[in-house]
Amino acid sequence: MTTHRIALIPGDGIGTEVLPPACAVLDAMGKRHGFRLEYQQFDWSCERYAATGSMMPADGLSQLAQFDSILLGAVGYPGVADDVSLWGLLIPIRRGFDQYINLRPIRVFEGVPGPLREAEGTDIVIVRENVEGEYSEIGGRMGRGTPEEMAIQQSVFTRRGITRVVDYALDVAEERGKNLCSATKSNGIIHTMPFWDEVVAQRCEERPAITWGSEHIDALAAKLVLNPRRYDVIVASNLFGDILSDLAAGVAGSIGIAPAGNINPEREHPSMFEPVHGSAPDIAGEGIANPLGAIWAAAMMLEHLGHDEAADQVVEGIGRLLATSPVRTPDLGGSASTQEVTRALLEIL
Numbered sequence: 001m002t003t004h005r006i007a008l009i010p011g012d013g014i015g016t017e018v019l020p021p022a023c024a025v026l027d028a029m030g031k032r033h034g035f036r037l038e039y040q041q042f043d044w045s046c047e048r049y050a051a052t053g054s055m056m057p058a059d060g061l062s063q064l065a066q067f068d069s070i071l072l073g074a075v076g077y078p079g080v081a082d083d084v085s086l087w088g089l090l091i092p093i094r095r096g097f098d099q100y101i102n103l104r105p106i107r108v109f110e111g112v113p114g115p116l117r118e119a120e121g122t123d124i125v126i127v128r129e130n131v132e133g134e135y136s137e138i139g140g141r142m143g144r145g146t147p148e149e150m151a152i153q154q155s156v157f158t159r160r161g162i163t164r165v166v167d168y169a170l171d172v173a174e175e176r177g178k179n180l181c182s183a184t185k186s187n188g189i190i191h192t193m194p195f196w197d198e199v200v201a202q203r204c205e206e207r208p209a210i211t212w213g214s215e216h217i218d219a220l221a222a223k224l225v226l227n228p229r230r231y232d233v234i235v236a237s238n239l240f241g242d243i244l245s246d247l248a249a250g251v252a253g254s255i256g257i258a259p260a261g262n263i264n265p266e267r268e269h270p271s272m273f274e275p276v277h278g279s280a281p282d283i284a285g286e287g288i289a290n291p292l293g294a295i296w297a298a299a300m301m302l303e304h305l306g307h308d309e310a311a312d313q314v315v316e317g318i319g320r321l322l323a324t325s326p327v328r329t330p331d332l333g334g335s336a337s338t339q340e341v342t343r344a345l346l347e348i349l
């Protein structure tokens, strides 16, 4: 029997509450489809930072390197600055393991009341560049506290970085058989974004089977709200993709459902899957966190590990649960607990 070794990083707050449901679903699918998952849990978190001064041990990445995949809950803890958890854990893993694709599927499921009338049937995949772009360490601040104070933050765009994210997005678009939209802002950002546009156009010209277009991020944001069903696959830089994917998750009605994959397509390193939401300190400990985002993230992991059928069944199960069952957590207007939702989904599966 195939065995996959999975590193679990529950993190903080509800991160620790949504990973056990994800593992329960993974185990159930393993039983049905004839594979096994072997977990090892790591206590890397903001809580660990508060106690020891670091989010993870110095050899954290080499510990993770031996696993087939990583499943992350969420990190964030009152009293620990958010840039500590981001730059102390998430970004080192994403960059150290060259997880240059951030994949964010967004669906408006039947039975989930969203903020928009026109959103039903929305089914989008956002392919976000995950290791370069606007999130860089290059820059600095001068004259702190003086009237002349200034800050400079450099963006880093490389031909290799743009090429590989666009190629990946084109593959996703080809599989889904529709079209690709590239997010740009080459009218305002006059060096990096025209370069992005050029490389995108070059790659797209080689794939005539896919229709594609380019839209300025500001107009794209508005159109994503006004007519979300128009979009299929969107490729975007690190910052634009970050903002767009949260916007799209909002359009879909709940942050508790949305998943993300941090993917190293070459499989030289483990990829990492996580729900989009954070540690939700406001509801942590109450046992009412929506587990569906973590479960969908686990399904993305199954697909990455080669179990496409099992992955599809999990996502279909989530859709069926939302469409037919009153068992849902308070964020979706229900009164069920995390465990009750998990049990209801397992029954459907």
Ligand code: NAI
Pocket: 014, 073, 074, 075, 076, 077, 078, 082, 085, 255, 256, 257, 274, 276, 277, 278, 279, 280, 281, 282, 283, 288, 289, 290, 291, 293, 329, 331
């Ligand atoms: P959040 O996603 O933790 O919470 C936002 C709101 O959505 C809260 O009202 C929360 O109760 C609700 N919510 C989120 N997930 C839910 C779920 N599964 N079920 C039910 N309700 C849910 O974002 P927030 O409040 O901005 O950040 C809290 C902490 O999480 C911060 O420390 C932040 O840095 C961290 N964070 C970590 C992320 C990660 O680990 N990848 C991502 C986003 C935030």
Ligand code: MG
Pocket: 242, 243, 246
């Ligand atoms: Mg974000």
